[in-house]
Amino acid sequence: MYLYIAIAVGGALLSTVALLSFFPSLINTNTMDYALDVDAFVDNDGTMLIYRVVISNIGRYDITDVSIDYVTYKEFIPIIRVGEKVMLSPNENANKDHVIIDAKPNIHIVKEYRSLPKMVKVH
Numbered sequence: 001m002y003l004y005i006a007i008a009v010g011g012a013l014l015s016t017v018a019l020l021s022f023f024p025s026l027i028n029t030n031t032m033d034y035a036l037d038v039d040a041f042v043d044n045d046g047t048m049l050i051y052r053v054v055i056s057n058i059g060r061y062d063i064t065d066v067s068i069d070y071v072t073y074k075e076f077i078p079i080i081r082v083g084e085k086v087m088l089s090p091n092e093n094a095n096k097d098h099v100i101i102d103a104k105p106n107i108h109i110v111k112e113y114r115s116l117p118k119m120v121k122v123h
Contacts, residue, residue, distance in 0.1 A: 040052070042096070054086070061082065063080045064078065073094065
């Protein structure tokens with residue numbers, strides 16, 4: 001009987017340790033005051049290429065004076081609030097290799113466009 005209790009307690013302890021070590025990875029614990037996440041991707045739908053730039057404020061404070069430089073032209077966003085996500089579609093004259101993001105305070109990101117994986121069509 002004591003063997004079963006010991007196994008149950010050991011299993012419970014092991015499960016608790018596993019959950020506690022996994023749980024923090026599910027929570028955004030970003031401690032940076034000012035941080036942007038930039039995803040630049042190109043999607044080939046079979047008939048045309050669609051370019052997108054997604055900018056997310058993952059810091060603790062709002063980010064101001066965001067400049068998106070496509071080399072051939074620029075876009076400007078006055079403020080991106082905490083947790084806000086902005087999706088942009090560059091025009092056909094834009095550089096198709098990379099995009100440059102600058103913002104205050106002292107943020108400079110150069111991001112190359114990545115290709116999205118092909119989706120399997122179900123008929």
